[in-house]
Amino acid sequence: MARLSPRRPGCYDSRILELRAGELTEILKGEGLLCERGGRPVFARLHFALAPGSALVLKGPNGSGKSSLLRLCAGLIRPSAGRLLRGGRPVDHDPDGHRADLRYMGHLPALKPALTLRRNLEHWAMLYGVGDPVARVEAALSRVRLGTLADLPARLLSAGQQRRAAIARLLLQPASLWLMDEPTVGLDARSLDDLTRLMAEHVEAGGAIMVATHQPLDLPSMQDLDLSAFRPEEAFT
């Protein structure tokens, strides 16, 4: 498991730095992935490779499987065919290790409306086994400029603020792989800048990001993956 030291966000443990230096293995690699939702194929024969210190931007029209690919990479759904490799080894060999070293950011806020924003995040910090949850949450909230709203019940947050809270959860526990589903939706210009900076820092520190977005992002060593290229053929459906 790659873990940041709590006091120095952006600094990854030696394993990742080794990986980066050697460029031997991708953090995540997909081979011939077939994804089916409700019995219908969404994409087929999909290949991708995500190297440490790079970002993969998923493109494609609505319904082309961007969210499905992210959920598949997180291990929340399983591919109907093909395989997913983590550091050169099939994810199935060590699913717990894979999950421990990734952060997923979905469409939904995953905030409990009755609890304060701070408490919501502190619970996640405790679930992630963070050493000092209170300080960690404080730091994450200030990174997304939500420090002043921390003691408000989560139900009072706007859509954009909920997104920023989801970004803050991403920062609670370092992981080498970030999977982000439309992270920019509802963000104002300044928050978008903050997010881009956080993502750039993550990539520069040797982490990897797979992100689905319609917003142009400016990230170092960024590549596009157009999912419409992997549309299943008619014969297939």
Add this chain to the structure above:
Amino acid sequence: MSVFWSVVRRDLEIAWAQGGGAGFTVIFFVITVTLFPFGVGPEPGVLARIAPGILWVAALLASMISLDRLFAADLEDGSFDHLLLLPEPLAVIVAAKCLAHWITTSLPLILVAPLLALMVNLEAEAFPVLILSLLIGTPAVTAIGAVGAALTAGIRRAGTLIALIVLPLAIPILIFGVAAVEAARMALDPAPHLMLLAGTGCFALVLGIAAAGAALKLAME
């Protein structure tokens, strides 16, 4: 193990912050038991005769009340994805959520049970056994309930459906629970019934948590 207790703590705090659930369960329990003296008549002998059955059936029905929120709340707001991504087996998460649910719903119900037992004229000697049988039996009911809650997690207004799935499966628990209280009423030894209850309960607990986990995995696909 720390994840287990973190989930328990989180669920307890959420239940406390939003209120509702536990209160409804206890009020439902109280009202259901109170209906019997009105329906059957206030004849103390008759009430004492059927008291174990009344209390256990009412407790079982009350346990169904907030089961539909057990997993649905986390599935709806996306929390469940993040719980699944914790590097722990799903059974640990399910067991923790069941424990928190039991503490917020069944435990208050067990605490008011003696009061209601008084109302339906249960013999005082049977009180400890009533409490004990509920303490042993209700965790199993929660575990069976978790299967129903997991199977119906994606469905809106699943409450009734859960009761239809869970109540038939809880019949063995009901039989042994009532038999234990009945034995105590008659000044007989309740131990064999309690042991059978505990045995059935352990079986239901293990199987229920595993089955609920499997059903939730299916719901995520």
